[in-house]
Every structure is written in C-alpha cells, then in structure tokens.
Amino acid sequence: MLDVATLLERCRQGDDLAWEALVRHFQARVYSVAIHYMRNAEDARDVAQEIFVRIYERLDAFHGDQAFLPWMLRLSRNVCIDALRRRKSRPQAANFAPEETERLVSEGPTPQDDSEARSARDLLYRAMDRMSDSDREILMLKEIQGLKVEEISNLLKIPIGTVKSRCNRARLDLAARVRRLDPSYGA
Amino acid sequence: MIGDEMSCHTFLEQLEDFLEGRLTPDGRLTAEAHLAACAECRELVSLAAGADAQSAPPSDLVGEVMALTSGRACGSARSRLCDRVDRFLGPEDDDLVRMHLAGCAECAGLAAALARLTADLPSLADLDPGPRFLPAVLARTSRRAEPVAGWRAAIPAAWRRLAYRPRIALEGAYVGALILLLLFGTTNASLADVPGRAIALVRTVQGSLPTESVRQEVPRIRDVVHSRYAQTRSAIGETGREVSGGLKRKSFAAWDRLKQDFGTVWSRIASPMTRNDEQEKGER
Numbered sequence: 001m002l003d004v005a006t007l008l009e010r011c012r013q014g015d016d017l018a019w020e021a022l023v024r025h026f027q028a029r030v031y032s033v034a035i036h037y038m039r040n041a042e043d044a045r046d047v048a049q050e051i052f053v054r055i056y057e058r059l060d061a062f063h064g065d066q067a068f069l070p071w072m073l074r075l076s077r078n079v080c081i082d083a084l085r086r087r088k089s090r091p092q093a094a095n096f097a098p099e100e101t102e103r104l105v106s107e108g109p110t111p112q113d114d115s116e117a118r119s120a121r122d123l124l125y126r127a128m129d130r131m132s133d134s135d136r137e138i139l140m141l142k143e144i145q146g147l148k149v150e151e152i153s154n155l156l157k158i159p160i161g162t163v164k165s166r167c168n169r170a171r172l173d174l175a176a177r178v179r180r181l182d183p184s185y186g187a
Numbered sequence: 188m189i190g191d192e193m194s195c196h197t198f199l200e201q202l203e204d205f206l207e208g209r210l211t212p213d214g215r216l217t218a219e220a221h222l223a224a225c226a227e228c229r230e231l232v233s234l235a236a237g238a239d240a241q242s243a244p245p246s247d248l249v250g251e252v253m254a255l256t257s258g259r260a261c262g263s264a265r266s267r268l269c270d271r272v273d274r275f276l277g278p279e280d281d282d283l284v285r286m287h288l289a290g291c292a293e294c295a296g297l298a299a300a301l302a303r304l305t306a307d308l309p310s311l312a313d314l315d316p317g318p319r320f321l322p323a324v325l326a327r328t329s330r331r332a333e334p335v336a337g338w339r340a341a342i343p344a345a346w347r348r349l350a351y352r353p354r355i356a357l358e359g360a361y362v363g364a365l366i367l368l369l370l371f372g373t374t375n376a377s378l379a380d381v382p383g384r385a386i387a388l389v390r391t392v393q394g395s396l397p398t399e400s401v402r403q404e405v406p407r408i409r410d411v412v413h414s415r416y417a418q419t420r421s422a423i424g425e426t427g428r429e430v431s432g433g434l435k436r437k438s439f440a441a442w443d444r445l446k447q448d449f450g451t452v453w454s455r456i457a458s459p460m461t462r463n464d465e466q467e468k469g470e471r
Contacts, residue, residue, distance in 0.1 A: 016329060023324050028313035035314055045316055049324050056328045057344055085353050120307055143308040168269040175300035186299035 004068050012059050023052055029069075029145070030076055036140045037080035039129075043087070051079045070151045073141065077155065123185065127177040135170035142167050193221040198228050206232070260287055264294050272301045 002010075002021070010018030030051050034044035054075055062071055128136055141147045141155065142163075149167075153160045178185045198221050204210050205218050222229050253259050264287040270276045271284050288295040349355060370378045 016325075019328065020321070020325055023321055027316055027320055027324070031316035031320070032312050032314040045320060048316055048320065049327060052324045053327050060341075082353075117310065121311060124304075124307060124311065139308070143304070144311045146309060146312070168266070171269050171301060171304065172265055172297065175297050175304055178304070179296055179300050183296070186296065186301070186303035 005064060008059065008062065008064070008068065011056075019056065026072065027052075030072070033073060033076045033140065033145065034080060036136065036144070037077070037084065043083065047080055047083045050083070051076045054079055067151075069145070070147055070155065073145055073147065074155050077137075123178060123182055124174075127174055127181055130177065131170065131173060134166070135173060138163065138167050139170045139174060143171065193217050195221075195225060195228055198222075198225070199231070202231070261291060261294055264288070264291070265297065268294070268298050268301055272298065272305055 002018070004022075004025070007018050007022045007025070011022055027048070031044060031048045034048040034051065035041065038044040038047055051072075055072065058075065062068065128139070131139075138152065138156075141152050142149070147155070149160050149163050152163045152167075156163070158166075175186075198205075198218060201210060201214065201218060205215070210218060222232060250259070264284050267276060267280055267284050271281060276284065288298055352358075370376055371382065373379065
C-alpha cells in the first residue's frame with residue numbers, strides 16, 4: 001500500500017481511488033475515536049462519517065510537513081465535541097455497548113484468540129465506562145491512539161506536565177477498576 | 188589473615204552479598220575457599236545464618252513501623268508505577284519500587300494490571316465500523332466538488348461551518364447589538380443623530396406637501412400608465428405572432444428538406460438491391 005503522504009497528495013489532486021484507500025486505511029481508527037467520545041455505536045458511525053467528510057473538505061488545510069494522525073485526531077475530536085454539544089447531553093453508561101456492532105480488526109486470529117481478545121476488550125470497556133470524561137479522553141489519546149505527550153498538550157491546550165500526571169492518574173485508576181472487575185487481570 | 192586469596196576484612200565486607208547469594212560465581216568460589224580455610228569467618232557465617240533462621244521479623248513489622256513513622260509508602264510507590272512500567276525510572280527508584288512491590292501484594296497486583304494494560308489498550312485503537320461504512324463515506328464525499336477548489340469553495344464551506352455552530356444565533360445577536368450600539372447608541376457615534384434627523388425630515392415634508400395639487404394629478408398619472416400598458420401589451424402580442432409564424436415556416440421547410448434527403452438516401456439504398464434482383468432473374 002502507498003504511504004499516507006502519497007495518498008494525501010493524490011487525494012488533493014482529486015484521485016478518488018486514493019481517497020477510498022485513505023478512508024479504508026483509517027476507518028477503524030476514526031470509528032474507535034468516535035466510539036470513545038459518543039459511547040453509542042449508532043451515533044459513532046454517523047460521527048465517523050462526518051469526520052471523514054470534514055477531512056475531505058479540509059485536505060487542503062493539511063500541510064505535508066506535519067503528522068497526519070494528530071491532525072486527524074484533532075479534527076475527529078472537534079467533530080465529536082460538536083456532535084456531543086448538538087446532542088445536548090452527555091451519553092449514558094447504558095448506551096455504551098460496542099460489542100453489539102463492531103469487531104476488533106485483527107489479522108486472522110483463531111476463534112479462541114478472538115474470543116479472548118473480545119473478553120479482554122469488553123472488560124476494558126466496562127472499566128472505562130465509569131471513568132471521568134477527561135480521564136477517558138486522555139487515555140484514548142495517549143494509550144490507545146498512541147499520541148505523544150507534546151501532541152496531546154497541543155491538542156488539549158494543557159501543559160506537558162499536566163498531560164503526564166493526568167495520564168498516569170488515569171492509568172492507575174483504570175488498573176484499579178479493572179482489578180476490581182477481574183482480580184486475576186495481569187496476574 | 189589466612190594464607191588464601193581473600194582477607195577476613197574483605198570477606199566481612201562481602202558477607203551480606205555472600206549470604207544473599209549476590210556474589211559473582213568467581214567471587215563466591217573465592218569466598219568459599221576463604222571460609223574453608225578460616226574457622227573464625229566460618230563461625231561468623233554460621234551465626235549469621237542461625238540468626239536469620241531463628242529471629243526472622245514478623246511479616247507485618249515493616250507495615251507497623253511505617254504506620255508509626257512516615258505512613259504507608261504505597262502512594263509514593265504508585266506515583267512511580269507508570270514510569271516503572273514504561274521503563275522511565277532511574278535504577279535507584281526502580282530498585283526501591285521493586286522492593287516495595289515484593290512486600291505489598293496490592294501494589295504488585297496494580298503493577299501487573301498496568302503492565303497488561305500497556306499491551307491491551309492499543310488494541311482498542313482499531314474498531315471495524317462494518318461493511319457499509321466505507322460506501323456510505325464515499326457516497327457522501329464523491330458527489331462533492333474537487334477538494335482543491337480554491338478560495339471560492341472555501342468561503343461557502345467556512346460559512347456553512349460557521350452557520351452550523353450551536354451558538355451562532357447567540358453570537359450573531361451579540362455582534363448585531365454591538366454594531367447597532369456603536370453606530371447609534373453612543374454620543375460620539377457617526378450616525379447617532381440619524382434617527383432624530385429622519386423624524387424631523389418626515390415632519391417637514393409632511394407639512395410642505397401641496398395635497399390638493401397632488402390629488403388632481405393622480406387621475407392623469409393613472410391614465411398615462413394604463414395607455415402605456417395597453418401599447419406594450421399589443422406590441423408584445425405582434426412580436427410573438429411574427430416569431431411563431433417565422434418558426435412555423437422554417438420548420439415546414441426543414442421537414443420538406445428532410446423528406447427529400449430521406450427519399451434520396453432510400454432510392455440509393457434500394458437501387459443496388461433492385462439491380463441484384465434483376466441480375467438473379469436474368470441468371471435463372
């Protein structure tokens with residue numbers, strides 16, 4: 001597959017195939033971000049579409065000298081926040097049931113592997129479900145999406161030290177919650 | 188000092204490492220050789236080993252001492268756990284946390300969970316949105332104009348984005364009120380006296396209008412407007428008739444030419460066929 005920079009350049013030139021490849025490449029990641037903010041599979045799918053439409057409209061605004069993933073995540077976050085504002089209220093914990101609709105993208109796991117991965121994922125979702133929005137967001141950006149501390153600092157407009165401390169606190173909180181749900185986790 | 192490679196002094200310095208099994212293999216061999224030769228050191232070693240076995244401290248002693256002095260160290264250890272899992276801790280801090288974890292099951296469990304989270308969380312980055320997602324996105328983007336459309340496309344897009352913001356009505360009202368205030372509301376505003384002047388002008392015009400002469404003029408103006416309307420209407424009707432007649436004539440002429448051309452083409456197609464039929468009849 002072409003690298004992301006080439007795909008973006010071709011997209012800017014109006015190459016539909018390149019755009020399709022770009023959407024195919026990032027759809028799972030964008031959907032994951034939408035799920036984490038919207039916490040509702042149906043809303044997440046709509047918002048993920050909206051994110052891609054926004055990316056399509058703003059491809060010109062993306063400069064080749066910056067990394068695409070942080071740019072895309074920043075845009076995704078803004079779209080999700082707009083959608084949450086439109087929805088007027090924060091989601092309820094009961095709405096968050098991603099297991100009904102999505103599967104982990106993996107490269108040919110055995111059924112047993114798939115089942116184990118799914119149960120681990122469900123455990124993590126249940127544990128994250130009761131966390132504060134800010135803790136869940138910072139976990140999503142740093143531990144799940146793998147952004148650097150500096151990138152998160154730019155994105156959330158908070159100092160680097162705050163990012164680190166908040167992220168460590170959120171990780172510890174998540175570890176404690178996971179262990180309460182499953183004391184054998186990590187043993 | 189015995190006639191071996193190690194002095195008693197050196198052995199005693201390494202006694203703790205020897206008992207804890209932290210000596211290198213060579214160091215241990217040297218120490219054992221010294222022990223075999225030195226009864227005094229052998230006695231010390233047996234005393235130390237016996238003391239360890241007989242007077243082992245109670246398992247909760249550390250906890251009790253910590254409770255009586257600085258308090259439990261779990262908070263301090265947990266503040267370093269993430270860095271330890273990420274391997275950012277310096278060797279000394281790492282040793283301290285490791286020792287705490289060896290004696291604190293709760294923190295050890297937390298550390299194990301953190302280590303596993305580091306492996307499990309990235310797997311949440313990719314979630315399959317289903318097979319209908321990609322076609323839906325492409326359908327929503329393919330009907331649009333090319334992404335590179337310059338400022339002409341960017342301005343309407345920016346306006347749409349602005350207009351769809353939830354607070355646009357509030358912000359618009361605020362800006363509008365501000366503009367009105369700046370234009371009319373302050374004493375130094377350039378248009379501050381406009382409403383007053385407008386009212387004065389209306390009053391002046393109202394007072395100076397010759398109302399009787401205006402009433403006499405109204406029927407004359409109405410007649411002029413009516414006659415102009417009738418003239419324009421008849422002119423439009425005549426022009427329309429001329430145009431439709433011209434079109435009719437042209438269409439008849441075109442139809443005749445078409446029929447003529449079609450007849451010519453047909454006769455050209457039919458003539459070789461007729462000739463072939465005649466030749467076949469002749470051959471028979």
